[in-house]
Amino acid sequence: MYLTDNEKAMLNGDFGEIVQKCMKVLVTLGDIYGAEKMIEINNVHSPGVSYRVAGDAGLNYVKGASLQGCFRVPTTLNTIGIDSDNWEKIGFPKEFSLKQLELVDAYKKMGAFCTNTCTPYLVGNTPMFGEHISWGESSAIAYVNSVIGARTNREGGPSALAAGVTGRVPAYGYHLDENRKGKYLIELEVDLKTDRDYAVLGYYVGQRVGKDVPVFNGIKNRPTLENLKALSAALASSGAVALYHIEGVTPETLTGKVMADNFETFKFGSEEYRKVTEKFNYDGDVDIVVLGCPHCSIVEMKQIAEQLTDKKLKSDMWVCTSRQIKSLADIMGYTKIIERAGAEVVCDTCPILCPTLDKGYERVVTTSGKLAHYMPGLWNVKTALLQLEDCINAGIDGEWRRGI
Ligand code: F3S
Numbered sequence: 001m002y003l004t005d006n007e008k009a010m011l012n013g014d015f016g017e018i019v020q021k022c023m024k025v026l027v028t029l030g031d032i033y034g035a036e037k038m039i040e041i042n043n044v045h046s047p048g049v050s051y052r053v054a055g056d057a058g059l060n061y062v063k064g065a066s067l068q069g070c071f072r073v074p075t076t077l078n079t080i081g082i083d084s085d086n087w088e089k090i091g092f093p094k095e096f097s098l099k100q101l102e103l104v105d106a107y108k109k110m111g112a113f114c115t116n117t118c119t120p121y122l123v124g125n126t127p128m129f130g131e132h133i134s135w136g137e138s139s140a141i142a143y144v145n146s147v148i149g150a151r152t153n154r155e156g157g158p159s160a161l162a163a164g165v166t167g168r169v170p171a172y173g174y175h176l177d178e179n180r181k182g183k184y185l186i187e188l189e190v191d192l193k194t195d196r197d198y199a200v201l202g203y204y205v206g207q208r209v210g211k212d213v214p215v216f217n218g219i220k221n222r223p224t225l226e227n228l229k230a231l232s233a234a235l236a237s238s239g240a241v242a243l244y245h246i247e248g249v250t251p252e253t254l255t256g257k258v259m260a261d262n263f264e265t266f267k268f269g270s271e272e273y274r275k276v277t278e279k280f281n282y283d284g285d286v287d288i289v290v291l292g293c294p295h296c297s298i299v300e301m302k303q304i305a306e307q308l309t310d311k312k313l314k315s316d317m318w319v320c321t322s323r324q325i326k327s328l329a330d331i332m333g334y335t336k337i338i339e340r341a342g343a344e345v346v347c348d349t350c351p352i353l354c355p356t357l358d359k360g361y362e363r364v365v366t367t368s369g370k371l372a373h374y375m376p377g378l379w380n381v382k383t384a385l386l387q388l389e390d391c392i393n394a395g396i397d398g399e400w401r402r403g404i
Contacts, residue, residue: 001030001170002037010166018069022162029159030170039132039171044075044164045120045144047136048157049107050353051100052081058157059103066109071164076115076125077107078137079295079350084116085323090344092354110164116348117322119229119295121148124324129251132175134163138236139229139294139370145243147228149251151175154242174243180252181260182215182245184208189269191220195230196387198223199369200276201268202234202241203385208266211240215258217247226297233294234369280372280385283402287361287381289313289343289395290351291388292320293368298328300388305334307392308341314398316361317343320351343395352378365394 003011011027013020026038048054054062080100083090087097108114115123118137127133127150135141135152144150153173155163163169173179186205192198205214214235223231223246235241244250245258252258291304296319304319319338321329326347329335335345352374364375365384372385384400394400 001027001035003027004038007038007168016068018065019165022165023168025158025162026166026168026170030172033170033172035170035172037171038168039175040167041073041132041134041163041169043073043125043127043133044071044160045078045125045133045135045137045140046075046107046112046157046160046164047078047155048160049077049103049116050079050081050350051096051103052353054103054157056099059099059106062103062106062110062161065161065165066106069165070109070111072167073164074125075110075112075164076117076120076123077104077112078116078120078140079118079353080104080116080348081354082349083346084348086347090346112164115322115324117295117324118350119297119322122295122297122325123322132169134160134169136160138240138242139233141242142232142236142244143229145174146232146245146250151180152242154240180243180258181213182258183212183260183263184214185259185263185265186214186216187265187267188216188218189267190273192223192227193221194387195226195367196385198227198231199234199367199372199385200273202231203238203276203369203373204268204272206235206237206239206241209239209241211242213243213245214241215245215247215253219246219249223249224299226300229294229297230367230369234373237370237373277385280383281402282363282365282382282384283400285363285399286315286365286394287363288316288318289391290318290320290364290366290368290371291391292318293351293366293371296321296325298325298332301325301329301334301338302332303388304343304392305329305337307389308343309337311341311396313342313395315395317395318351319343319345320349321345321347323347351375365391365400367391
């Protein structure tokens with residue numbers, strides 16, 4: 001692989017041991033994927049920050065790195081395993097929580113912004129069109145590649161850390177024009193209105209296309225940010241989609257040809273829609289409602305607060321968001337309303353990465369295609385995938401009845 005003089009110096013250890021180690025990681029990756037050179041990047045969103053995933057090995061590695069080096073480019077952190085302010089109140093185990101805080105602290109020493117969210121694009125890490133970046137977290141990757149048109153591969157903790165320390169990524173995958181073309185054209189035959197509709201679409205298409213690039217045609221109403229957040233998360237979990245295009249909506253469809261020379265076409269109509277909803281069609285008492293996967297936007301916090309005003313929940317409810325969005329929700333009075341109804345507003349963490357939610361719940365409703373996909377296997381629960389309004393009503397009633 002071609003390396004500039006500066007990159008060779010990094011590899012030779014001229015900038016210290018951790019920079020050398022990181023450059024070795026990137027060169028090895030580049031060799032594996034046939035990269036011809038490195039690309040300079042402008043920012044990183046780092047996964048692997050949850051102690052549940054990183055464990056002691058990850059903690060020790062980052063602590064060691066923090067003694068020797070720091071991030072060269074702005075770096076935000078993905079979700080962690082606890083609510084860092086309220087871990088005792090919510091009931092996160094002490095030993096786990098302290099290790100988690102140590103891990104975040106090590107990243108902070110390296111210069112990372114402790115955003116602790118899977119929606120960094122809502123809290124200041126908003127790359128520009130065409131910018132090369134290094135991001136982890138599957139839903140955020142699909143969002144930033146597709147909706148913003150920045151360029152990242154699906155990075156893990158070690159490669160994102162290496163990219164942050166060196167400011168480089170090997171030039172392969174979604175950094176290159178030729179890998180950003182659509183392999184599947186999906187003709188929409190249903191009108192999409194709610195986040196749930198987009199989650200259902202994403203779930204179906206992710207299963208069909210795996211890790212290839214889908215292109216959607218025929219979406220009539222302009223999707224909202226929340227719609228696209230839901231679509232990105234579902235595509236990236238039932239499949240491994242890191243990039244999609246929507247004709248007339250996402251930027252690459254406005255700036256050039258997005259279909260590959262050879263592609264397959266399939267439709268998404270009411271039958272395809274039904275196949276997904278039938279899969280997550282639990283009907284009965286509800287133990288917990290989980291909202292905010294990916295983390296809630298301020299618009300979602302407002303919707304939840306409006307619907308919960310002067311209401312009491314019969315089921316448990318978790319509303320997951322970032323600390324930055326919660327601060328705004330506090331100012332707007334939304335947090336108080338949501339908590340008064342009996343819900344927990346949980347920051348920093350993720351229902352899947354935290355050790356608290358797998359504690360005996362059997363019946364879960366959610367708006368999230370990603371959670372609906374992972375929860376049954378992880379927690380052995382029955383799941384309903386509903387639109388936000390229905391999720392909240394199910395929490396208020398303590399049950400979900402289809403067709404009522
Ligand atoms: Fe975010 Fe966790 Fe969902 S990282 S997208 S809340 S599974």
